[in-house]
Amino acid sequence: MKKKSLAACAMVLMFGLxxxxxxxxxxxxxxxxxxxxxxxxxxxxxxxxxxNMREAFAKDGGSEVEVVFFAAGLNMLRKTNTAYEERLKKLADSGVTLSACQNAMRLMNVKTEDLFPFASQVDSGIAELARKQEAGWAYIH
Structure with a gap:
């Protein structure tokens, strides 16, 4: 009986691993x-x-990346900014999260429909940066 129980436990462990x-x-x-x-x-x-960073990290385990846009940087995500639209869309399509600060949007009277459709939003740009750092993310300014 003990041998059968031991064998069963070993099988469960092997399948679990x-x-x-x-x-x-x-x-x-x-x-x-x-x-x-x-x-x-x-x-x-x-x-x-x-x-460049994503290309380097693709060879080293991959990466999860978010860019937080606030203050004057928010303008980069506006539909009127056609000079960068294609390149930003390429980043978004590759999995980079492009986040607009809702506080900056309010202060600058920017509506959701004013942003590129691939832009996401966060309640506070600074708070988002702090949250990511608290979660162990590297922070680049």
């Missing part, structure tokens, strides 16, 4: 960027840095 080892792990790297600068070199640099 096999199931765990087959569970895909999430991305290894978690990075949140901030953009609060007005149009200029910072906007172009942001896209270049995020793209």
């Amino acid at each position: 096999a199931a765990v080892s087959q569970t895909p792990a999430g991305p290894k790297h978690h990075v949140v960027f901030q953009l609060s600068e007005p149009d200029g070199p910072a906007w172009n640099s942001l896209i270049i840095h995020v793209t």
